[in-house]
Amino acid sequence: MLNLLGEQLLNGIVTGSVYAIVAVGMTMTFGVLRVINFAHGEYFMVGTFASWFVIEKFDLGYPQSVVFAVALTALLAIVVGYFLMRKMVGAPFENGVLATLGVSLILQNLAVALFGGSYKFFNGGYIEPVELFGYGLAQQRILIVIVCVLVFIGLDLMVTYSRMGKSMRAVSQNIECCEIVGIDVQSVVLWTFVIGASLAGLSGVLTAPVNVSVYGGMGELITFKTLPIIIMGGLGNVRGTLIAAMILGIAESFVAGFIGLQFRDSVGFVTLILMLMWRPHGLFSLQSRF
Amino acid sequence: MTLSGMFKGFPLKAAALCALALTGGFLSQAQAQDGDIRLGIVSPNTGSNARYGSFALRGAQLAVEEINSAGGINGKKIKIFSGDSQCTPVEGVSATQRLIQEDKVGFIIGDICSSVTLAMQPIVENAKVLLVNAASSNPAITYKAGVGGFKWTYRNYPTDEVRSLVVLDYATKQKNFTKFAVLSVDSDYGRGAINFTKKYLERFKSEIISEDYYKDGEVDFRSVLAKIKNSGAQAIIMYGLADTTPIIARQMVETGLAGKIPLIGNGEFNAPATIKAAPTALNGAIEAAAWLPGWDTPRSKEFVKKFETAYKGETPNNHAYSHWETVHLIAATMKAANSTDGEKVRDAMAKIKFDSAVGPITFDDHNQALVPMILLEIEGGAPSIKGAFVGSIDYPKN
Amino acid sequence: MTMPAILKIEQISKSYGAVKAVSDVSLELQRGEILGLIGPNGSGKSTFFDCVTGLGTPDHGRVQLDGTDITGWPLNRIAREGRMLRSFQKTVVFSALDVEENLVIAGQMFAFDSTRATFGIGTETAAIVEELRIRARELIKLTGLWDVRHMPAGKLSGGQQKLIQFASMLMPKPKVILLDEPMAGINPKLIEQVVEAIRYANTQLGISFLIIEHNIDVVTSLCQRVIVLDQGQMLAQGTPQEIVINPLVREAYLGG
């Protein structure tokens, strides 16, 4: 029993790491733009597809495909960010919902139209199992956890020390003031969005080897998982997101392991509704934003 | 905006749009009224089961080409109309209605996904269109057919009841398994097969320890596999989706189940790509399938060769086979009836005796074909055939 | 013998976190009075207004309107049941609707006895709406908006919007009106028009006013009495003439 508990905890941490890398991008975008990006999961999908494509068609190695995938996602994010997201500064909240929903539909179905709707088989990555605390685990999963830790350390350093990071923090606190003190809000929004989307792409290609299947609709699932996390973490709160992602990952793992696999997907949204009813500002105080 | 302005211009605009739609309506009706035999195929062409649909369509297409190039049926050529069900009942019903109403098909080969076929049955019954199932295996389909009610539904495919029985029989008698964990897909097919397994558990003195159903699109099975590992189960009964099998197999390797607890059931365990994904997990897997490329009869081998020639060397799967064979079955029935009239073909099918690649096919009074189920075990990275079984079905008394 | 005050506010306090925006402010608005409320920026005037009108809830204190305790009532209930209306510092109108519709809406909740009744469609409903429309036209004439009555309110100038807002508040025949800087940002020509309108409402319709205003000339000409707030506390009160020469007030304004 204890054995199983430990294993589920480990599974939960791995799942939580993936959620965390995806969710942090969405929460950062919300922080600076006050827009819930319904297309966020699509960048996860694009990353996975890009990596799958170059591995299948050009026989590239997995590490090269990671670089390509993240670069392509970033490029796409620059285009979307420049033409759409940037223009949503100060726009009514509904516009953000509709526009990102539109982007999501376009990207998702473009992938289906280009590559067909069926599942693709992802070859690549480090799928050999290793023993860790007596539990079997693919090397790739360990990589995911390590990358997750690095991403969060990196973000924390950036937000605290870099000029860009400071601007991001400023914009997330008060847009009007930033314009007065000469921060280019639009460019901060653009780059925050690009960073966030690229992280989603990165986590897509990181999880592809263990998730195996690649298909157009995979992004929507990810977006839906991310929403409860960013609410729980407190919208715009980076550290809160990490903790919330871990909580959800572990909770899902326990539900799948002890109650039934079929109930796993409900965990997130039951949490979401409870959170909204009980603590709409998330589990953590607003002061710790960024 | 004033409230009274709301209806302004409404009649004109709406009239214009209606006129537009209606013009289109006339156009669509003006489609050719040629003498072709119109055959509809409802299958998942998009969505997570699109691979099945692609095999099915290509199998049927191959058969149609063979028949047409041999002169057709009484001089008439067969023309295929395809409808995408996305493996969902709602889309499937829409597609079926479209095939019947717009494409005016007289015959339909039903969906691979049982849930869709079940939903299609009342529609073809109303429209008096012959539905021949080539790949959906839920027994309820033919419970309700023939003397069970739906006169226009036939099935040329073994049912899950036979499948569950065959798998359980082999696993308990040959492998001495008594404790099973269930990990099936959440659908009429997955849940249906498990219900029949439960029906026979007592006969084979075995038990199900845990029961989990996964959703279409699920990718993380580690938690449930960890649970199964700790549960003392000797095998995992899986009636699953072909696309998910490699994911599960890989995660079985990760969690240390591979080589210890085999998969038994159905889910294209024998597909080369699946075995390649995780050979250690699939060795020892037991599967009951309607057909597999290695089936050693001349007609079967001929089909594989033709399919590979036609489609760049790709090996067909059982859906390709069953659709190919079903088109031939329909053609043969038309010849036997010496007619392409739906009602005559329907009645002739009840009496047909057709030589298929897996043996002679006849239909029982529930319009269910008596076709064998092939049992295989993966040994050393390749499927090895253990036999073919024709199970008889105990129809529930209405 | 004096009549009891129409609006009696007792020791209202409100803080945001550690900041005390309003502390222990009490005042009484007499029937038929126009009372001015002045103070430097950030002195808590608007917060005080919000607490009194139900847009915010005071931390403690009591508000009595015409003998009824309305503390903690939401804004809409104070307006509907208490007939005490307020304006906003930043002028707001229903921008997409024309002037007449703006006024009709403002009168609706007072003309129908319940929310359910507003879903009515019969001749009775139509008659009530028609009455509202007639009254709206009267007020439009009164405020000099007749020529623009079918223009979308959002398209009009700031001053005209102020007038719309003011006319809207007269629709339900209120007992008390609280105005938050009615003269801010409107041109001097219109100021006279607004002052006239307020005076008319006060004398002819018997409405009592509590007015926040920076324009000291307006305060002097309109108000019988003035209260000065500074840093959330009441600093002084008296006639306008007394307030203008009060050294404490001068210091607060200059020092603030």
Add this chain to the structure above:
Amino acid sequence: MSQLQETQQTWRSGLRLPAIILMAGLVLFAPAFVGSYSLHAVVIAMIFLLPALGLNLLVGYTGLLSLAQGAFFGVGAYASALLSIHFNTPFYVNVVSAGLISGALALPLGIPALRLRATSFVMCTLGFIVIGQAISKNWISLTRGDMGLSSVPKPYFALGPWSFSVVSTAAYYYLALAVAGLAILAFYLIVRSPAGRNMIAIRENETLAEAVGIPTWTYKLIVFVLSAIFAGVGGSLYVHYLTVVSPLTFQMYYTTTILIIVLGGGVGTISGVVFGSILFVALSEFLRVAPEIRMIAYGICLLLIVFKFPKGFAPVIDKVWSALGGQRA
């Protein structure tokens, strides 16, 4: 008014009566000369019109963006299917119950949700879809899970000894037409009532609406429930037409389609929504656009609405229409 405009006006009003008669004729006798598949497309459009009207009440009149419309559509579909399967109730019982059940569910969901502000409210309504999906998938004994409910009876009417079923597409067309007509009438009466004006006030400025005595929260709750009733009735119509319902009814697809109809057609109008349902549902269904292409087109539409045509496409068509008609004549 200039001479030109004057003639145009008379030209228009001269054509209005014939146009109404023409349209009424087309609508009434459509099954006689429209291909059965086009008829199918129009039926689907009329079904989608119902939840769209409900959403219009929310987003167009009250200014609340909700994604839950698809959820209530699904609830209505399931409610109606379960009633007719288990109790074999006639259609009019199903359709009314479906509306009422959706409305009854919307009440407890709306009370906490409407206390939230814009962002959280939208998220919460999205949550309703996901919860609907989870329940329909996992409450197997009631909903049969992913297998869905099939063989839902076609609508039948019974009055004493006399009863008949609506089976053919043409018959269903008239049924849908009747329900859609009643819904339009109901919608019209709601928005024309003083309450409709109060809703617009809430959309325009919620604080000001409060200040003139409108209990905004109560109205929002009522509208939320009303919109759910519209959606539930639509769901009922849908399930009896298609005869199947599965958890996929709770997919984003339905919500997105409803959003597109309302926003693309023109929020806050009736004709816009009617037009939107024909344009986005009937035409796309009937042109048989591949699903992914259709969804891409929907996505582009959403972006165009946000960035180019905030009032939807109806005004654009209006312009084209008047360019084609009036001035050139």
